[in-house]
Amino acid sequence: MSLVRNPVLPGFNADPSILRVGDDYYIATSTFEWYPGVQIYHSKDLANWKLVIRPLNRKSQLDMRGNPDSCGIWAPCLTHDGDKYWLVYTDVKRKDGSFKDTPNYIVTAPSIEGPWSDPIYINSSGFDPSIFHDDDGKKWFVNMLQDHRRRPRSFAGIRLQEFDMKTEKLVGPTKTIFHGTELDLVEGPHLYKRNGWYYLLTAEGGTGYEHAVTLARSREISGPYEVHPQNPILTSVDKPLAALQRAGHGDIVDTPDGKTYLVHLTGRPITQTRRCVLGRETAIQEAYWADDDWLYVKNGPVPSLHVELLGARDDTDYWAEKRYTFDKAGGLHQDFQWLRTPEPERIFTITDSKIELIGREAIGSWFEQSLVARRQTHFSYDAETVVDFSPTDERQFAGLTAYYCRFNFFYLTVTAHADGKRELLILSSEASWPEGRLKFPLAEPVQIPNEGKVRLALSIRGKRLQFSYALDGEQELKNIGPVYDASILSDECGGHLEHGSFTGAFVGMACSDLNGTELRAKFDYMVYRPAHHETDRYDV
Template sequence: MKDAIKNPILPGFNPDPSICRVGDDYYIATSTFEWYPGVQIHHSKDLVNWQLVTRPLTRASQLDMRGNPDSCGIWAPCLSYADGLFWLIYTDMKRYEGNFKDGHNYLVTAPSMTGPWSDPVYLNSSGFDPSLFHDDDGRKWLINLQWDYRQREGRDRFGGILLQEYDVERQQLVGPINNIFAGTKLKLTEGSHLYRRDGWYHLLVAEGGTGYDHAVTMARSRHIAGPYEVHPENPVLTSKHDPDCPLQRAGHADLVETPDGETFMVHLCGRPLPGTRRSPLGRETAIQRVTWGSDGWLRLADGGITPSLEIAMPGVEFIPPNEEEVHTFASDALPMEFQWLRTPQPERIFSLTERPGYLRLFGRESLGSWFEQALVARRQDSIYCSAETVLSFEPEDLQQFAGLTAYYNRFKFHFLAVTLNDNGQKVLSIMSCCDEWPSGSLTISNSDEVILAPDLPVSLGLDIYESELQFRYQQGEAEWQMLGPVLDAGLLSDEGSGRAHGYFTGNFLGMAAYDISGRGTPADFAEFRYRRLND
């Protein structure tokens, strides 16, 4: 595609974008929640083509999420550049169920995007979605929402946006804490960022919740501590009024200015499966061109408040990703596409050197554990895709199983596993969890039990076509064989839960090994293939 930006610019699970520019380089940081390492940062020269360049939170001193519940961990990072440093603010959310939110906000810095990234400075725990604003006079200010745990009629628990100064020398917040913005009637005020332009402080917030009422609100003030007046045509961006818009759930945004003085807004969005309100790709990142009007207010350049699927961008060409990715694990570093869950001790769950050319997973805790789960996976970024792997695994009993999974969280997954049956034969088993919240009961399908040859690798595959998922397998010289029923891929989504507010991540496809006997039995994966079949 020439002369246009195709949305979303970061397909698959890439929510809560924060963007900054350094010279001709643009960077977007997005939330990673319970997936390790923490925070994804993509780079672009043209706002059209983006490449994942780093995940900076790589060690236990910066991030340890063992025990964090599903959809906790890294929430809404804020990336900025000032004084010759990159500044990254992030929340490590330890709990979000019920009335309380236990989230701790930190700051790390680096002289370049490749690091080294510092150990964190603790900031506060008063609320999530922190953002650092560098004022023209050199002072720095932290803003974040205040969480109000009280349940009161007519009020939500998003208690407004707090402002406090950050002292660089003392590495701590100082001075008074001011609540500068209570939000609008859209409620659920979060995701705040500050900007300064033409003598005004402009405050951008997300409102309406991160579901289908999500929106971007703007307000401004002559003084950083307010009072702030709301945009006269608020909201600035939303798709809640347009169920046919391909980019639903539009909100949680940030702004960047190009060297030529144009302004763009990045924002999260979701693309539900046709005819549904299920988005297994998760919340993604899109971009819109915006303009500042003669009245000083920001608006979409194309008019209206609905996000566009394509944005005119003369002189550039979108380069689509390869249809197929093949990873053979020949390097001693895990390919950038992959992540694992929660733990800062990856050597406990995998190795690329114990058997060169293979990814060795050490069977650990059960499927869905919040502590030490040997699962290495990549994002699903197309609703038409397939994944394949080649597995060498010799289980000793039924408590050991390894294979290929489509995994959203501990209550939503499909897993094609190699294990043993009651007769001690190596077999294939399909395990599914359909999110019967809060029980999350496991369904195991052995109706068409496949007995595998011992001491022989097996190829495992899955195909996803919109809301349908089908497993398959192949061993020796035989052809690929379909296995089990067609499964519901749509439930592997934020909206596919049995809860009122869902979750916040996206579907992953990957390799997993479990040994709930505690013996750490290894499973060796020779390769992993991912294909985008059509999009």
């Protein structure tokens, strides 16, 4: 056993679902509007995790074009019934206003690497569904119920219905088995069975700083369910100075030697305004079953920054510089994702050891934009790339972006003035919800030669972001523009504040051609270099 520092999955890895099959552990996390959908990690010791697959990776499984920010894939549930793997998920098509459109699906696979099936549509009654494989062979679909008539919140409890494997449909009556507690906003249900009890683990309190994990139990799967005597079993709500905040949405797993662990989402705020620039991350806590047959979090309910796990974590790769090159045979590195579209060939190609982005819609489009990026997983880092781009007017631009959503991004672009002369221009949209406008006045543009590659770079140190550049043949980077507030690349500023913005900050390459002529930008490489900084209070 070794003392390991949380989170175990740093940077935008929300809504963890954990599974053990033999000696192998898996965690599935939400990806929202980023494609391919769902991240599945593997570990042998609960401390060291490696991304093994994003299973929703083709058009027949997932098409999110038109999905608003922070919609898409919510709260996947990964299980195994002794025969195959099951993945249950929601593809949210709308979340704002009185209505939510939340189609739910199931895919299966014989192994974690696939092949993963085309999805089975289940229903659209709510979000965050799971499936429970009972020991009598029955399968139960568990979900929260969304009721648009309720005020001020539309969360109407947890529902249960049998899933028939032969017809691949829900059958029999539906029943609301749990209405939640005074914490409100009950969602994210998971069912377990132990010692003749059915246990229902749910998330409550919303996904912000009042988030929590609630546990209830019943002798019958259909209830009634009694609530844990010390509920909630996990929350940070009463400890605003604790390292791990926004703790909630959990799932439990048993080790072969009888230990129990709870995984949960969490956030690590920076600045006095408590902004989680790394989004919602995955942490793990040791738990135990007491003589009263209730589960308790060790040293809880406040989550611990350090926890004893089966193995010691190797952080060598975490702190290593990543220099991404582009090779057609190897394809795009797994650290990268793009937004919404199942047709990546329409937004990028890899040729001649370069990635070529095809100018599409504006950055922030909900349909088809050329943006290829990786997660920000450190509070401080440097990034750079080299771009070859020949715009002819101000409606064509490409470059390096620090991106959260259409309302929050910083973007150093190679573009052109109306007279066709190339220039460098910073586009920023800082907490501009609901308009989604650029911030004016823009920083003064810098005129550059009409031909030649340009090196673009950014440095983030805590909440401070500085862009820089160098022209072809120059070694030294020169600063451009002011120092920006990088902390706005966070859930708390993401357009809908902490209860409606669910992803995390990314950094990557983008290209837009608003003229519709599909002008292309070639990028030679991209570098992501983690950095230590005194403001990074709780970095791993």
